[in-house]
Amino acid sequence: MFGIFALVGAHAFLGEVGALCFLWALVEIINRSEASLARARIAGCLGVLFLFSSLIAVAYPYWVHYGPVTKSVITAGPMPWAHSLIMESKEHIAILIPVLGLCAAIAMFVARKEGTASPAYRYISIICALIVLMVLSLAGMGYTLSTAVVVTIGRGV
Amino acid sequence: MNVSYRSVSYAGIVTMIVTTVVTILGELIHPLMRLLTVLTGHHWVTKNFLSVIVFVVVLVLSSREPSKDTSPKVLLWIPVTGVLCALAMLGFFFIDAMKG
Helix, strand or coil: CHHHHHHHHHHHHHHHHHHHHHHHHHHHHHCCCHHHHHHHHHHHHHHHHHHHHHHHHHHHHHHHHHHHHHHHHHHHCCCCHHHHHHHHHHHHHHHHHHHHHHHHHHHHHHHHHHCCCCCHHHHHHHHHHHHHHHHHHHHHHHHHHHHHHHHHHCCCC | CCCCHHHHHHHHHHHHHHHHHHHHHHHHCHHHHHHHHHHHCCHHHHHHHHHHHHHHHHHHHHCCCCCCCCCHHHHHHHHHHHHHHHHHHHHHHHHHHHHC
16 A cells, blocks of 8 residues: 555656756746756756656556545545546546657757757747646646545545 | 657647547547557556557658758647647536536
């Protein structure tokens, strides 16, 4: 059981670090120079790695614990919509985020040969900002799911 | 490979649309959901693999020849598609949850 909790914690941690990487890339792009764009590319690659790792970390707990145990607890409680709306949306929107990360990271490498004045950075920064917002939204959804379990079984049970 | 803004955009946009369509159709068509489950043991894992495969395939196919259009404006469609796909799934599951 501890392993499952550790993996869920790792999932949240890796996802947040992934979002921070794209926030870092966004800041580097806003204050851009050759050196800062090189750091933005590193941040983008790390971000993609962390976002995919976050999904890999949660696959086992989702498979063996959420479906058979947590889901039935939530749906039996006062917040069944936490599963049918929040979890269903969260698990599928989460698949889109690493794809956005891949696009941003690859586009940064394509823009590399155009120098710091490339207009592509305007669009790449929008993708980076969207990744940060989506990850933060999913973290909020995760909090809602935890709340749904707590209000059903109570704290300390 | 000649990776361009256009090929990256195609890969991202097609992947997000395919993921969204497969997710919604999977909820509506039970044999499709069963197929997605049988392939890896869990439909969510299959969808993740599918998204990576679609992204790589579309990126490779659309990067075979150099793009004549080098404008980065096409990149704007990536976040637009991301937001629309996320809203489509949120809207679908909202309606689904309201039905009970």
